[in-house]
Every structure is written in C-alpha cells, then in structure tokens.
Amino acid sequence: MPLPLRQLEAFHAVVANGNMTKAAKFLEISQPAVSRLVATLEESLGFPLFQRLSGRLRPTPEARVIFDEVEKALANLNHISRLTENIQDKKTGHLRVACLPGFATSLLPRVLARFLNERPGLTLTLEPRAPERIQEWISAQQFDVGISEQFEDNPSIESEAIQIRTVFVAPEGHPLAKKKFVTPKDLDGLPMIHNNRDHAIFGALQQAFNSAGAELNGVVESRQFAPACIMVVEGYGVSVVSEIDAREYENEGLVIRPFKPNIPFQINILYPAFMPRSLATIEFVEAFKKSLEPFRL
Numbered sequence: 594m595p596l597p598l599r600q601l602e603a604f605h606a607v608v609a610n611g612n613m614t615k616a617a618k619f620l621e622i623s624q625p626a627v628s629r630l631v632a633t634l635e636e637s638l639g640f641p642l643f644q645r646l647s648g649r650l651r652p653t654p655e656a657r658v659i660f661d662e663v664e665k666a667l668a669n670l671n672h673i674s675r676l677t678e679n680i681q682d683k684k685t686g687h688l689r690v691a692c693l694p695g696f697a698t699s700l701l702p703r704v705l706a707r708f709l710n711e712r713p714g715l716t717l718t719l720e721p722r723a724p725e726r727i728q729e730w731i732s733a734q735q736f737d738v739g740i741s742e743q744f745e746d747n748p749s750i751e752s753e754a755i756q757i758r759t760v761f762v763a764p765e766g767h768p769l770a771k772k773k774f775v776t777p778k779d780l781d782g783l784p785m786i787h788n789n790r791d792h793a794i795f796g797a798l799q800q801a802f803n804s805a806g807a808e809l810n811g812v813v814e815s816r817q818f819a820p821a822c823i824m825v826v827e828g829y830g831v832s833v834v835s836e837i838d839a840r841e842y843e844n845e846g847l848v849i850r851p852f853k854p855n856i857p858f859q860i861n862i863l864y865p866a867f868m869p870r871s872l873a874t875i876e877f878v879e880a881f882k883k884s885l886e887p888f889r890l
Contacts, residue, residue: 596637598670603630604642605663608652686873689718691730692740695817697721699841701740704884708877715873723816731863737874739863740881743793753862755882756890759794760839761852762822763831774851777805786813786821786832797856798833822847836888857890 606616607627617624635642642656652660692701697719709715720736727739732749744752761775769775780802787809788795802809812830815821818838825832826845835858839849862878864870 596634600630600634600637601663602667603627604634604656605660605667607631607643607650608656608660609664612650686712686714686871687716687718688738688871688873688877689720689736690738690740690877691720691722691727691736693724693727693742693817694721695819695835695838696740698819699837700884701881704881705877708880712873728863731865734865734868737864737868737871738878739861741861741863743859744861744863749866751864751866755860755862755885756857757860757885757888758836758890759833759852759856759858760836761831761833761850762825762839762842763848763850764825764828765846765848767831767848769831769850770848772850774853776853777802777807777809780809780831781805781807782810784810784812784830786815786824786830787811788818789814789816792816794833794856794858801854801856837885840888855890860885 602620603616606619607613610616610619613624613627613631617627620627631642640655641653643650644653645651690701690705701719705717705719709717718736720730722730724741724744727736727741728744728747728750730736731739732747743754744750761769761780763769769779772779787798799809813821813824818832818834819841821830821832821834822838822842824830826842826847833852833856836849839847843849862881864874
C-alpha cells in the first residue's frame with residue numbers, strides 16, 4: 594500500500610526533532626496538522642509509532658525499524674528534486690560533441706567555453722574526427738551532436754544544413770590584396786593550396802575555374818582549411834577557404850577578400866534520429882548556430 598509522502602515527512606520530523614512542536618516548526622505547519630498526519634499514518638500501518646513516556650513522545654521499536662528507511666527515501670527524493678532543478682537551470686548533465694578537426698581549432702572551443710561557464714555542473718566530451726567517423730558515432734548514438742560536412746542520407750541520422758561563405762586568402766603584400774574581390778581569372782595559373790580532390794569545395798572551385806577559362810594550378814592539397822591558411826601566412830601560395838578559418842589568422846597577416854563566384858561550404862549539424870535531445874544539446878546547438886551567423890550565406 595503506497596504511503597503518502599507528507600505523512601512520512603511528518604513521522605520523520607517528529608522522530609528527528611523529538612516532539613510535535615519542533616516538528617511542526619520544521620515543516621512550517623501547525624502542531625495539530627502534524628498530529629493528524631502521524632495518526633493517519635499509524636492507522637494505515639496498523640500499529641503505533643509513538644508512546645508518551647514521562648511526558649515525552651518516544652518512538653516505538655517498530656518506528657525505529659522504519660525510520661532509517663524513511664530517512665533514506667526522503668534523502669533520495671531531495672536529491673531527485675535538486676537534480677531536476679539543476680537540469681531546469683541547465684547546471685548539470687553531460688554533453689557529447691563530435692566535430693570536424695577544423696572546428697576544434699577555431700570558433701567552437703570559444704562557443705563551448707562560454708556555454709559551460711553558464712552551466713557549472715555540465716561536463717563535456719569533445720572529439721574531433723573525420724566526417725565518416727562522426728556519422729558512425731551519431732548513427733550509433735554515441736554522441737549527442739555532430740558537426741560535419743555534407744553526407745549521404747542515413748535513416749538513423751537527422752541533419753540540419755548551414756551554408757558558410759568561402760573567401761580568398763593571400764599573404765600580406767600580395768598583388769591581389771589590392772583588389773576588392775578576387776575571381777578565377779585573377780588566379781589563372783597562380784600556385785594554389787586547395788582541398789583534396791574528392792572534397793565538394795574542390796569540385797565547385799574547379800568548375801568555377803573551367804567556366805572562367807582559367808587554370809587551377811594546385812600545388813598543395815589539404816583536407817582541412819587551417820593548414821592552407823598557415824601556409825599562406827608564411828608566404829606560400831594562395832587559397833580559397835572557409836571564412837570561419839580565415840578569420841582565425843587575420844591578425845597574423847592573412848589578407849582576406851571576397852571570392853566570386855561564391856563557393857558555399859556546407860556544414861551539417863547531425864543528431865541521432867532515434868534518441869531524444871537533451872536540453873543541453875538543444876541549447877548548445879542554438880549557441881553554435883548563433884556563432885555562425887556572421888559567416889552564413
């Protein structure tokens with residue numbers, strides 16, 4: 594037979610405080626209310642919980658048997674109450690994020706730091722990996738959210754696409770740094786650092802050069818944008834990269850100019866399709882998307 598929580602609280606308060614008066618003060622109710630709750634509990638149990646000896650209320654042996662268990666139960670309920678309050682206040686939980694390596698060394702750590710500072714009880718796992726591995730993890734529900742590139746449809750993954758601008762980058766003093774924007778014609782035959790040839794960005798870049806009748810003179814291939822930016826800062830070659838990565842090196846001497854035609858860099862935010870999203874996941878994604886606003890097409 595289920596026992597009402599308020600009756601158990603009254604019983605516990607009387608034993609812990611020694612009398613009805615102190616128990617009533619502790620529970621912030623009247624003394625008659627405490628007496629009624631205890632009497633009702635005794636009636637439900639079928640045996641007395643207290644005896645009055647020498648003018649003082651004493652717990653019966655039966656009361657002492659159940660007191661420890663009631664105390665544990667109330668402590669567990671208090672813990673659950675605090676836990677739910679912390680969840681509501683976004684102060685607890687664990688967030689698992691898998692991302693492209695480029696994001697782990699650009700704006701994402703700053704977004705996460707601000708996010709975690711506002712939620713001191715929240716912990717994080719951040720795992721940079723290639724797109725294929727990210728998709729495997731999300732499909733297997735091993736991570737809450739993935740930040741990846743374009744991918745083939747997968748029934749076990751939900752995705753949200755975001756288009757990011759790409760830009761032309763060159764070292765300080767480069768002749769093209771004087772231009773307001775750069776086109777494939779301007780880059781005809783110049784040594785270029787570009788993405789791997791199986792990357793969507795390279796395919797779009799090659800098509801833009803072909804349409805302009807210009808030669809794409811690739812001298813370095815890199816899956817990530819960051820190495821291209823660093824090499825350009827050091828004076829080797831030019832490139833077309835994600836603006837997110839380019840801005841990370843702007844203060845190191847990287848010249849950034851619009852590239853026309855614009856070649857979008859598609860980011861996909863991935864979620865396990867059959868796993869409910871936590872409040873932390875939902876709010877992190879909102880914060881991450883907000884950080885992308887300055888770079889979106």
